[in-house]
Structures are given as structure tokens and as C-alpha cells.
Amino acid sequence: xxxxxxxxxxKDESPVVELEEKVVAINRVxxxxxxxxxxxxxxxxxxxxKNGRVGYGLGKAKEVPDAIRxxxxxxxxxxMAVPIDNGTIPHNxxxxxxxxxxxxxxxxxxxxxxxxxxxxxxxxxxxxxxVLTKSLRGNNPHNIVxxxxxxxxxxxxxxxxxxxxxxxxxxxxxx
Numbered sequence: 001x002x003x004x005x006x007x008x009x010x011k012d013e014s015p016v017v018e019l020e021e022k023v024v025a026i027n028r029v030x031x032x033x034x035x036x037x038x039x040x041x042x043x044x045x046x047x048x049x050k051n052g053r054v055g056y057g058l059g060k061a062k063e064v065p066d067a068i069r070x071x072x073x074x075x076x077x078x079x080m081a082v083p084i085d086n087g088t089i090p091h092n093x094x095x096x097x098x099x100x101x102x103x104x105x106x107x108x109x110x111x112x113x114x115x116x117x118x119x120x121x122x123x124x125x126x127x128x129x130x131v132l133t134k135s136l137r138g139n140n141p142h143n144i145v146x147x148x149x150x151x152x153x154x155x156x157x158x159x160x161x162x163x164x165x166x167x168x169x170x171x172x173x174x175x
Contacts, residue, residue, distance in 0.1 A: 021047040024118045025141040045071035048125025055079035056145050083157035087129035095151025100143030105132040118144045
């Protein structure tokens with residue numbers, strides 16, 4: 001009987017991926033009611049494993065810790081894979097969302113992440129080591145985060161493009 005218990009505990013022990021989370025923005029909002037103002041908070045969180053998976057979430061609550069917890073849960077549900085090629089992105093890409101517009105360019109080894117604010121946080125948690133970015137429009141963190149995720153979602157690796165074109169990946173010459 002003891003052997004069965006050990007087997008059951010081994011089944012429950014699944015490899016848990018360590019996700020790191022960072023707060024991008026916390027906003028206090030007020031609702032004006034008859035008795036005065038009612039304050040609540042919204043939190044924008046980015047989570048990632050620094051190995052090609054990253055996600056973001058927005059949580060709203062009466063208290064900051066609750067908003068952060070809700071946003072973290074949403075972010076872990078919305079994880080997406082980012083193709084990383086030798087520590088950088090595979091190709092140039094432009095991400096847009098509402099007024100946010102951001103340009104990404106691959107960079108050579110040793111360049112680092114040349115980005116600011118929310119975009120830097122996302123790229124660090126995704127595991128990108130070298131990239132150049134330029135915010136072309138907007139500075140609202142919500143729009144920048146969504147524009148960045150739009151760009152990362154549209155990135156395709158050389159293998160994915162070769163599969164779509166029906167080309168053998170062995171014939172590709174990679175840098």
C-alpha cells in the first residue's frame with residue numbers, strides 16, 4: 001500500500017515552469033458616487049520564463065495586491081511563444097495597437113536590449129538578449145504593451161517560413 005502512495009505523489013509532481021512577473025503599470029481610478037469618490041486600482045502585469053514564453057494581463061480590484069494577483073492569473077493564462085534566433089528576433093517587425101506603434105530590429109551579439117519602459121520588460125521576460133527598438137508613436141503603457149505583443153505574435157522563425165513555402169530547412173543558409 002505504501003508503494004501506491006509513493007507512485008501517486010510522483011504523478012502529482014509535474015515540472016513547474018518558474019514564471020517571473022513584473023508590474024508595468026498601476027493606475028488608480030475613481031468612480032464618483034453620491035457619497036463621494038470610490039477608488040479602485042488596475043494593474044498591468046507581464047510574466048515570462050526568460051526562455052521564449054511571455055504573457056500579459058490586466059487586473060482590477062479595490063486594493064493593489066488583489067489587482068496584481070488577478071492580472072498575474074490572466075497573464076499566465078495568456079502565455080505565448082516568441083521565436084528567438086541566437087538571442088535576438090528573426091527579422092524586422094512593426095507592432096501596432098491603437099495609438100501605440102513600435103519597431104523592432106534584430107541586433108548582433110553584445111548589443112543588449114535597446115528599449116525603454118514596458119517594451120524592455122517584455123523583451124527581458126521573453127528571453128531576448130539583443131534587439132533594437134524604436135517607439136514611433138504613443139507612450140501609454142497599455143498601448144505599448146499591446147503593440148509589442150502584436151509584433152511578437154507576428155514574428156516567424158526561418159523554419160516556420162520554410163514550412164509554409166514547402167522548402168527543406170536543410171537548404172537554408174542561416175546567419
